[in-house]
Amino acid sequence: xxxxxxxxxxxxxxxxxPLSLECTVEGTSNPNLYWYRQAAGRGLQLLFYSVGIGQxxxxxxxxxxxxxxxxxQFILSSKKLLLSDSGFYLCAWTPDSYNEQFxxxxxxxxxx
Amino acid sequence: QKEVEQNSGPLSVPEGAxxxxxxxxxxxxxxxxxxxxQYSGKSPxxxxxxxxxxxxxxxxxxxxxxxxxxYVSLLIRDSQPSDSATYLCAISSGSARQLTFGSxxxxxxxx
Numbered sequence: 001x002x003x004x005x006x007x008x009x010x011x012x013x014x015x016x017x018p019l020s021l022e023c024t025v026e027g028t029s030n031p032n033l034y035w036y037r038q039a040a041g042r043g044l045q046l047l048f049y050s051v052g053i054g055q056x057x058x059x060x061x062x063x064x065x066x067x068x069x070x071x072x073q074f075i076l077s078s079k080k081l082l083l084s085d086s087g088f089y090l091c092a093w094t095p096d097s098y099n100e101q102f103x104x105x106x107x108x109x110x111x112x
Numbered sequence: 113q114k115e116v117e118q119n120s121g122p123l124s125v126p127e128g129a130x131x132x133x134x135x136x137x138x139x140x141x142x143x144x145x146x147x148x149x150q151y152s153g154k155s156p157x158x159x160x161x162x163x164x165x166x167x168x169x170x171x172x173x174x175x176x177x178x179x180x181x182x183y184v185s186l187l188i189r190d191s192q193p194s195d196s197a198t199y200l201c202a203i204s205s206g207s208a209r210q211l212t213f214g215s216x217x218x219x220x221x222x223x
Contacts, residue, residue: 032209034208042215043200043215044202101204101211
């Protein structure tokens with residue numbers, strides 16, 4: 001069966017510090033991968049998506065970046081965090097040729 | 113700009129009643145429609161998806177789609193306190209099947 005992992009589960013970082021969040025999917029190959037952010041009390045905002053290794057599309061300009069170094073690995077990064085980067089970061093995946101999207105457990109980031 | 117609109121609620125129903133959640137969308141080209149349930153502090157969980165006009169039933173859940181009216185709804189029959197959560201409507205579009213989400217409707221089922 002397929003599973004999706006995210007780590008860390010929670011993170012508290014000072015303003016200006018770097019960020020690296022990791023997402024991996026097991027039990028599938030060639031998935032579409034997505035990063036979303038959910039600010040407190042808000043809906044989900046799509047940040048990045050990837051249809052294959054090294055292929056990244058950005059939905060919203062910001063100080064975040066994403067990379068997909070392996071088929072089932074998706075990384076979200078920042079060189080310098082802002083207060084506004086606080087939120088619940090969710091990785092999701094879609095099996096190749098399917099529409100249904102499944103979410104990982106998320107990382108709750110607090111920038112102080 | 114694709115938009116998905118939901119009543120934010122909160123919506124309260126008594127246990128055993130039918131809860132009705134509604135969603136409208138702006139992109140007439142949208143082909144796939146999803147309902148997610150999100151418990152407080154947790155990630156969204158897919159509960160229903162629908163592609164064709166009409167009704168789709170899965171247990172206590174029924175999704176209804178009307179593409180002409182750009183309207184999708186979720187009915188929860190025999191509501192239980194465990195159904196208390198935020199329900200997110202989403203539409204899929206684009207080559208990568210990206211989702212656009214509404215802001216969610218908070219549902220409370222009162223014992």
